[in-house]
Amino acid sequence: MTESPAKNSLWSAPVASGPVDATVTVPGSKSVTNRGLVLAALAAEPGWLRRPLRSRDTLLMAEALRAMGVGIEETLSSSSSLAGGPEATGEAWRIIPSGLHGPATVDVGNAGTVMRFLPPVATLADGPVRFDGDPRSYERPLHGVIDALRVLGARIDDDGRGALPMTVHGSGALDGGPVEIDASSSSQFVSALLLSAPRFNLGVEVRHTGPVLPSMPHIRMTVDMLRSAGAQVDTPESGGEPNVWRVSPSALLGRDLVVEPDLSNAQPFLAAALVTGGRVTIPDWPERTTQPGDALRDIFTAMGGSCELTEEGLTFTGGGTIHGIDIDLGEVGELTPGIAAVAALADSESVLRGVGHLRLHETDRLAALTKEINELGGDVTETADGLRIRPRPLHGGVFHTYDDHRLATAGAVIGLAVDGVQVENIATTGKTLPDFPELWAGMLGD
Known part of the structure; x- marks a missing residue:
């Protein structure tokens, strides 16, 4: 069997020094x-x-x-x-x-x-x-x-x-x-x-x-x-x-x-624009698609940003403030970890519903998100079919990923705004998004 990436390595999530302004080419779906x-x-x-x-x-x-x-x-x-x-x-x-x-x-x-x-x-x-x-x-x-x-x-x-x-x-x-x-x-x-x-x-x-x-x-x-x-x-x-x-x-x-760009893998980069009040462009974003990640345009706009779809791709701009959201994610459950990370940095409570099936994904994503955000000082509780997230000031610490690529990118998003976040086993992002640390550093101009 293929060996899992090393589980004990810690990646220091970079803190954004200001609003991001980048074009990020996301690999295929x-x-x-x-x-x-x-x-x-x-x-x-x-x-x-x-x-x-x-x-x-x-x-x-x-x-x-x-x-x-x-x-x-x-x-x-x-x-x-x-x-x-x-x-x-x-x-x-x-x-x-x-x-x-x-x-x-x-x-x-x-x-x-x-x-x-x-x-x-x-x-x-x-x-x-x-x-x-x-x-x-x-x-x-x-x-x-x-x-x-x-x-x-x-x-x-x-x-x-x-x-x-x-x-x-x-x-x-x-x-x-x-x-x-x-x-x-x-x-x-x-x-x-x-x-x-x-x-x-x-x-x-x-x-x-x-x-x-x-x-x-x-x-x-x-x-x-x-x-x-x-x-x-x-x-x-x-x-x-x-x-x-x-x-x-x-x-x-x-x-x-x-093959279209993987729109769900564009999520952490769009989230970076929202979290930092910056701007990120994803080239080749399709005008019509069945990919669940296309829902990010509406979801992140509702949380405080704005977007424009042109022939060049999708440009998403953060508004400087992150708003909480009450939303049923049943059709787009894979987006939940990234939305939860943004919601933990918002100015009001969020309720994410319709995603009880995430307990059976790469890991129990609801339990993992609750534990990891709370250990950074957050206030997340599991519901029967989702999460309730009450924003609180967060602090640094280790963000465990449980060999789950979407937990790893969620930790990176929180790390943009919280100093001292260390993401365990960032290499697990290679499951669907190779070279994520390099893409992340490039977006930040590091």
């Missing part, structure tokens, strides 16, 4: 990169991913697909193949599908997309595929995918845990058909089944039977990317039944896809 890899691996012809994110999660996905026989060639490229789109220069991955096969071993690390998106792919392999990962991956819910695949005809050995480690015994095909799941603990359960469904003999009909689904933008992203690859998808938004998604069996097209 992890969510788009990993969905694009899966769809390209299942396509009937070769395809390209241009400007992919190179991070721990995406490299784990690429290596897993290679282990099952998919060709992935990394190269430099220049292309303007997308009509009206930006010219894609820089790194590109050429994905060459082939007959999926086992035996193979997949290291998922602690990547939810790898541990959930690839078991359905493995059912299409000819031979066994073993899944293993970091210790935390054993605790993350996977039962929705495992149980659903069994209903659809797969054979999986997990010793009854509903979690990793496990082995998927691929037979080269899967029947597919209708299945009911409770995906309230992760929208990735739905996306996982939909992504491979065109290759199932009967396609799939996924019916969510539990409480309200979190992170719906990620399901919409999955649907949009499937349709762009030639799949027929019926959704609740397109006139179908509520909480039901249907994908018909079909071949998938090999695409030439330019």
Whole structure:
């Protein structure tokens, strides 16, 4: 398995000496990169991913697909193949599908997309595929995918845990058909089944039977990317039944896809503008996107800033004062750590709701945020489905990250305004945002 970064190192979060004024180029979207890899691996012809994110999660996905026989060639490229789109220069991955096969071993690390998106792919392999990962991956819910695949005809050995480690015994095909799941603990359960469904003999009909689904933008992203690859998808938004998604069996097209910047990874840099009363521009911010991070425009504006979207990108300007916010983040839960960090520096109370599912992410994010902000002098309490944050003067101290990249960037945001914050294991940001310390220092002009 891939080793975790060193856990004992401390990074002194730099304090901003004044308002920031910077342009920060954010790497590609992890969510788009990993969905694009899966769809390209299942396509009937070769395809390209241009400007992919190179991070721990995406490299784990690429290596897993290679282990099952998919060709992935990394190269430099220049292309303007997308009509009206930006010219894609820089790194590109050429994905060459082939007959999926086992035996193979997949290291998922602690990547939810790898541990959930690839078991359905493995059912299409000819031979066994073993899944293993970091210790935390054993605790993350996977039962929705495992149980659903069994209903659809797969054979999986997990010793009854509903979690990793496990082995998927691929037979080269899967029947597919209708299945009911409770995906309230992760929208990735739905996306996982939909992504491979065109290759199932009967396609799939996924019916969510539990409480309200979190992170719906990620399901919409999955649907949009499937349709762009030639799949027929019926959704609740397109006139179908509520909480039901249907994908018909079909071949998938090999695409030439330019990966958008990761808008959720732009969050700490936009937060820096808000915290310091400065200005940050993120180039290539898309005019239309299914990424949850696009909600930051409205959220951070409500907390005291302003933004302008132009052809160059998104420019966000802090107003000099941070306001508290009462907001349901159920659809954009991954933004919670960064919003909590800003809220701890606000002039009034904040209530973050609809994110109880964050207890099952890379770490229990609600418990971790509560403990770490409070140990810096804050006043955060957990609610049934979120956090209540009452701002208080903060002081320096160690901000633990629990191998969670979004905890690490939250600590960096607080450190802009609070002297003496030391973030433990800042290297964990490499999960989705390589070179974060260098990008942060560049933004601050250090």
